[in-house]
Amino acid sequence: MNIVILTGAGVSAESGLGTFRDVDGLWTKYRIEDVATPEAFARDPDFVQDFYNLRRRNCAEATPNAAHFALARLEAELEGEVLIVTQNVDDLHERAGSKRLIHMHGELLKSLCASCEDRLPLKGEMPTSPCQKCGGGPLRPDVVWFGEMPYRMEEIWNALRMADLFVSIGTSGNVYPAAAFAQDAGRAGADTLELNLEPSDGASDFADARYGKATDIVPVWVEEVLSAS
Numbered sequence: 001m002n003i004v005i006l007t008g009a010g011v012s013a014e015s016g017l018g019t020f021r022d023v024d025g026l027w028t029k030y031r032i033e034d035v036a037t038p039e040a041f042a043r044d045p046d047f048v049q050d051f052y053n054l055r056r057r058n059c060a061e062a063t064p065n066a067a068h069f070a071l072a073r074l075e076a077e078l079e080g081e082v083l084i085v086t087q088n089v090d091d092l093h094e095r096a097g098s099k100r101l102i103h104m105h106g107e108l109l110k111s112l113c114a115s116c117e118d119r120l121p122l123k124g125e126m127p128t129s130p131c132q133k134c135g136g137g138p139l140r141p142d143v144v145w146f147g148e149m150p151y152r153m154e155e156i157w158n159a160l161r162m163a164d165l166f167v168s169i170g171t172s173g174n175v176y177p178a179a180a181f182a183q184d185a186g187r188a189g190a191d192t193l194e195l196n197l198e199p200s201d202g203a204s205d206f207a208d209a210r211y212g213k214a215t216d217i218v219p220v221w222v223e224e225v226l227s228a229s
């Protein structure tokens with residue numbers, strides 16, 4: 001069996017990293033257009049860097065939860081292929097042990113040189129020095145902002161075409177192109193399953209759904225898939 005799994009902010013919610021819709025979450029204190037667009041970075045780079053430095057600190061304090069660990073177990077134990085495509089910029093899937101993973105919206109823990117596109121691992125604050133490789137810059141977070149193209153889309157669409165099962169976990173389904181993955185995979189013949197706290201905006205695109213907290217429903221689903229395989 002060949003499974004492609006899309007994850008969103010809901011899978012990391014119980015690790016303490018707020019979703020975009022949490023009533024008192026980080027995102028309610030910032031507007032997208034002030035921190036998550038290339039124009040915002042051009043206008044006020046310090047403000048944008050402060051926001052991502054804060055998110056990086058939050059990420060360092062968070063730990064993977066039972067849903068992350070269950071997905072890593074699925075990959076390790078399933079006779080078949082598991083690919084996780086995540087919209088999350090945190091590193092909780094990696095820390096739980098997932099290996100086949102695409103960060104389609106980039107990674108908090110990398111810097112990207114805006115001039116030469118060199119990427120470097122980054123643990124703490126974004127350095128204010130020029131790029132080590134080209135001497136230019138500026139260095140920016142390696143995250144995909146609104147108006148920019150998500151990463152590795154050809155690879156993702158190919159994987160969706162080959163999938164027997166597409167599962168969407170903890171995502172509201174209102175940001176494209178990820179919001180169209182259920183339809184893309186379904187058209188290519190895959191079964192489709194939504195695992196989310198509540199029906200997402202794209203719920204009608206899925207053949208099947210289970211609703212509840214990720215730490216409850218993901219481990220149960222993984223156990224069922226492994227027992228049936």
Ligand code: NAD
Nearest residue numbers: 008009010013019020021032087170171172175197213214
């Ligand atoms: P989201 O916040 O839009 O949706 C999170 C989903 O997770 C919701 O459907 C919610 O019901 C569900 N959820 C919450 N807690 C859960 C739990 N414990 N278990 C299971 N599900 C739970 O986040 P998203 O869908 O990942 O957003 C997609 C992309 O859109 C993001 O990667 C981001 O780039 C972008 N986005 C940005 C903003 C912003 O910048 N303000 C806002 C929305 C989306």
